[in-house]
Amino acid sequence: MLVALLLTGAIWLFDIYLGKPHRAKEAKDPILVEYAKSFFPVILVVFLLRSFLVEPFKIPSGSMLPTLLVGDFIIVNKYTYGIRLPVVNTKIIEVNQPQRGDVMVFRYPEDPSLDYIKRVVGLPGDRVVYRDKRLTINGKPVAMEDRGEEFGYEKSGLNYVTAKRAYEQLGSHKHAVLLLPEFPSVRLGDVRAFPSRANCDYNEDGFSCTVPPGQYFMMGDNRDDSNDSRYWGFVPDRNIVGKAIMIWWHAREFVFVGMDLKRVGQMIN
Template sequence: MAAMFSLILVLITLGSGLVWLLDHFYLAPKRQEKLAFASQQTSGDLPEEAQEKLVQEPWLVETSKSIFPVIAFVLILRSFLWEPFQIPSGSMMPTLLVGDFILVNKHEYGLRDPVFRYKFWDNNEPQRGDIVVFKYPKDPRIDYIKRVIGLPGDKVVYRNKQLFVQQKCEAGVSPCPELTAINSAKVNSGEFSQNGTPLLRLKEDLMGITHDTLINPRRSEPLRYYYQQQGRRTGEWVVPEGHYFVMGDNRDNSTDGRFWGFVPEENLVGQATGIWISFEFDRDSSSILPGWVPTGVRFNRIGGLQ
């Protein structure tokens, strides 16, 4: 859907821009020539109403000149600077909630054309702990949002709801980094729940990046569904070059890299940097309002992300 919208936006921008150029360099001069010829024929006594009719812009030209600056601005803003996204699920709770509208920095990881996604300008690379929006590897038509856990060359292990990361061993560096347990401390429980089960909220220290996660203490790990990397044990992955390993902060309610593998660099859309508005949709069964109508605004959630 996002890709189709980008294509439509590009086509409208190109179409209206071409009509504007055609009018500027060809049609408008032709209209002026007709006006000059008509004025000569009437010895300069051509009525003002007739003059206006001769130079009047066609509807298509007038509309194109009106919308082109606006559409071009939106295209540049959305494709190369910032794009708004809505959080549709709870996979990134408690960091992001359903109803949060976030801003995604489209130039942080380089610039791509909005249709074919060809990268024409390099910038920074994702860092461990970044919240990224990307094209779902199994269906690039869908945008996903998760947190970067493993960088290219890293080893990631997730067993018994404990995360381990071994950073890439750089050439010429000795000794190589060891497999490190990612520490987490209990914050509280009961603030969030899943199917009636209170979730445990933890503060995780991802090698210097602190953020909160949720786990369901009663839910066992679905090991049989984990992505099985060739030559590796279940729940253990080594990130290939040019790829990233991502997970949701809501660890027991997130379809992430544990289940489908790695995010190719070319699938990255941008870095989520802040919440610009947050709506709540809480309503009881007696409400007659459609489910998509907000019931309130969570002003306290507006701001940057961790």
């Protein structure tokens, strides 16, 4: 979008200062100039909205099940955690800090060209422990309610998996999580050598990590089938994109079984 904005703006400005003065007054604008003049204001408005206010995202995977389904379209608030310059993502105005339980979009630390979405579990300085399917923060177990519910989904389009759905209270957010009894709390073979890896301790029962200053520990609600901070490390503040606030469209339900009105416009906890 930035390329389109710069290109149409350059064509328009070129015509104003170099093209139009040399054309006959009755001559029409070249078609390329007409397109640039028509599209530049629209692209500029959309660019500003997406850069500073809100931006839509599509959920590509099941790591946030059952909160977010594959194919959900969500709205992300870009200014909740501060005003940032587009492209370089440098914060210029401080607003709020992420809170435990927030669903946050961020640039993947191993490849900043990719946007990831997970739940904020650990804040700077927190001691995060996940062992035997239970989350503990700063020595205090996170409240979890097991209602005996099950949730089935396809894992990688190959296997149908039945998970246990429980309800967790992280800060002011109460949300559902999926637990897979037959899966380990952490897949030790998938843990990479990430920055501040020395802050973490892993064993077959799970892990414990101390979050470095200015960084965050992220986990998916699909706890035992999520590629998250357990495996690639902490998210620096500079990688933050925004806070997910609303599910505004669920394409799969609309196409196949009709819109689920309870999900369209649903706020994200």
